[in-house]
Amino acid sequence: MANDSAYVHTTDWTRPRNAAAAAQSRGKPSKLSRGAWLADLVALRKVVTLCFKCTARWSAKANHYLPFEAIPGWGKCVAECDGCRNESICTAFKAQEK
Amino acid sequence: MECIGILSGGAPTLRKYQISATASVTGVPYLVSAANAAGLSVCTTTNADNMMGCNLDTATYATAQQTDGSDPAALCTFIVNPDAIWKIILSGGATESTALTLYPVTTASTTGLAVTTSSNADWSNPTIDEGQVWGYDGANAGIVRKVTLVSGTAMTVTVAFPRDTVVGDNFMVVPHTPVTLQTLTLTTLLTQARADLAVSTSTAQFICTGSLLNDISENGRYTSATRAISRYHALNPTA
Numbered sequence A: 001m002a003n004d005s006a007y008v009h010t011t012d013w014t015r016p017r018n019a020a021a022a023a024q025s026r027g028k029p030s031k032l033s034r035g036a037w038l039a040d041l042v043a044l045r046k047v048v049t050l051c052f053k054c055t056a057r058w059s060a061k062a063n064h065y066l067p068f069e070a071i072p073g074w075g076k077c078v079a080e081c082d083g084c085r086n087e088s089i090c091t092a093f094k095a096q097e098k
Numbered sequence B: 001m002e003c004i005g006i007l008s009g010g011a012p013t014l015r016k017y018q019i020s021a022t023a024s025v026t027g028v029p030y031l032v033s034a035a036n037a038a039g040l041s042v043c044t045t046t047n048a049d050n051m052m053g054c055n056l057d058t059a060t061y062a063t064a065q066q067t068d069g070s071d072p073a074a075l076c077t078f079i080v081n082p083d084a085i086w087k088i089i090l091s092g093g094a095t096e097s098t099a100l101t102l103y104p105v106t107t108a109s110t111t112g113l114a115v116t117t118s119s120n121a122d123w124s125n126p127t128i129d130e131g132q133v134w135g136y137d138g139a140n141a142g143i144v145r146k147v148t149l150v151s152g153t154a155m156t157v158t159v160a161f162p163r164d165t166v167v168g169d170n171f172m173v174v175p176h177t178p179v180t181l182q183t184l185t186l187t188t189l190l191t192q193a194r195a196d197l198a199v200s201t202s203t204a205q206f207i208c209t210g211s212l213l214n215d216i217s218e219n220g221r222y223t224s225a226t227r228a229i230s231r232y233h234a235l236n237p238t239a
Helices: A016-023 A034-044 A051-054
Strands: A049-050 A063-065 A079-080 A087-095 B002-006 B013-016 B029-031 B051-054 B075-079 B086-090 B103-107 B114-117 B131-135 B144-151 B154-157 B170-174 B180-184 B205-212 B225-230
Touching: A049 A051, A049 A079, A051 A087, A079 B013, A087 B205, B086 B205, B131 B180
Parallel strands: none
Antiparallel strands: A049 A087, A063 A087, A079 A087, B002 B086, B013 B075, B029 B051, B051 B075, B086 B225, B103 B114, B103 B170, B114 B154, B131 B144, B131 B170, B144 B154, B180 B205, B205 B225
16 A cells, blocks of 8 residues: 655754764774774773673773772763673773873 | 762763863863764853763864874763762852852851851842851851841841851852752853852753852862752753
8 A cells, every 4th residue: 555644754963862862972893893992992091981791801900090980989880881882880990190 | 070979879871972172171061062063062151051961081172084094083981860960169260279258257146147247248249149158167167058138248047057156257158059940150161160150040050959068177168069960961851
């Protein structure tokens, strides 16, 4: 049956939430290895957020990073893991002066 | 600004966003992208509408393609909870960490209902009405009261200070009160709030959830702060 009034979905990019979503970082590019992506973040001294599995495989101390509490008293945060790109409970690491 | 908790009691949510200008200072509120901006925009001293959060790290903004092939997009990490409670240090002027002004009592009050200072201060212009006054030193050090009436050099409070105000006692004032819709004016680097300007309808919209007003024992002129949540957060569906 012909549909003469097909609905065309459009995104209202003037809405704050949509505008914010457009600016959100996509995380690790698909063709970049986890180690290379983390190395890029470390080189730029960004805050690194890792899940418990990726934390075990990355040496914060060797990269002059220390875990920090985004909120005093909260050792964990909700974030996209910079290693595996899974949304989970993560530990946040902050760069220290070398 | 420093995030000190989440009103709903949850964990902080961190996100990385592109920004549209170099971020050299952390703890600055960022807003949803302005039209034609490449990413989140830094707030102004008088506007924090559509706030996303404060940045936890710094970044250098670049637009040109890089010779080494690296991605020029500048990213910063933000705490994006709409009900994040921000601790905002109070400054006595536009410059960060300006000491709060001390106002010595010139006329004692035996009822504890009035704080009368010198003619150098006119509490009705800019008005401190509905703000807070607290003792910096003296017998009422650390005691906070809401100002309910102003008249020239006198501030009147409804609930009396526990002890008489004595000539020479120093008090400090802040032009807002917790759990009221208040507007703040931020300092030049956008990390603190000015305590020397009266509340106005055209300034950065925050809801103050509490105050941390310290006396001389805690270096109150530099450590006093207000706790506030964003009134118009970009991710708050009720805004």
